[in-house]
Amino acid sequence: MGKKTNIGLALAASGAAIWAGSKIASKPTPRPSKKYFEGEMPRIYAHRGGSDLAPESSMAAFRNAAELGATGFEIDVRLTKDEQIVVFHDRFIDRTTDGAGRVADYTLEELKKFDLGFHHRDLQGKQSYRGKGEKIITLKELLEAFPEHFVNIDMKEDPDTYEGSLMPSKVWRLIEKLGVEDRVLVTSFYDEQIDRFSLYAQDRVAIGAGENEARKAFTLFKSGFGHLYHPRADALQIPTKHGIIPLDSQGFIEFLTALNIHVDYWTVNDVETMDRLLRYGAHGIVTDRPDIALELISSDEE
8 A cells, every 4th residue: 555545545435534523513502492482383374364265465454363272473664764563574565555666655544545355266266355444554553463373474675775774674663562582583685685684683573584594504404514504594494395395305304393393384275295394393384374274284183
């Protein structure tokens, strides 16, 4: 055996030892438990109130989901011209109301003049909510109207905008004022927004992972370096696949669960996928059809 071979073997052995050592030294620490996650699982979150059944983000949708028995709501929030937090997904109001323009260009009073049920079609294809008085609501109105429900709050504003710069602090102040720290989970696609919110909340509120954090978790799991993952969020809300990459494996769910990270999948509207994800151990389903999801859970309990 030549000198170079001996050196190569020594380096290989050294590398293996370093890798093994890092694996031991880098054993991930599970996230501390939050009160938000106490209670029965799985949870059924009505996506924007259950937008297949009633106008999305409307009080009618949230009331309907609550009556069906949904555990909570998955919502989006934006900021108005007069800096009020409203429950609304799009940057523009055109798709869901009879108005046009950016949410941020209207005051709350102006936004409430538009018909939130204008474009909605029910399961029979009828515009059954047009002209029925459904209006854009505030986050405060929602939280006060449903004191027993969990609310998953997605901050939609880009952190580089004026509205985005204010949103994390505004959301925290409202949560603190209403004393709802234990029944809300705050998240965003933007990791920067979650970081900003966390500066105010100081770990008093459950937070979801941003897009980069979720990508990091999956990449380390898939590459076999899951031991290097140190979670910075209490929950991952993810689709079943990202592009062509499946995110719904039982192994990934178990990996996250072992770290005390709750896994919710969105937006799942067919019973077969719901059933499979729940059998794999998913903690929550975000759906436009809470009626289907709740019927599935009820049949499983019988």
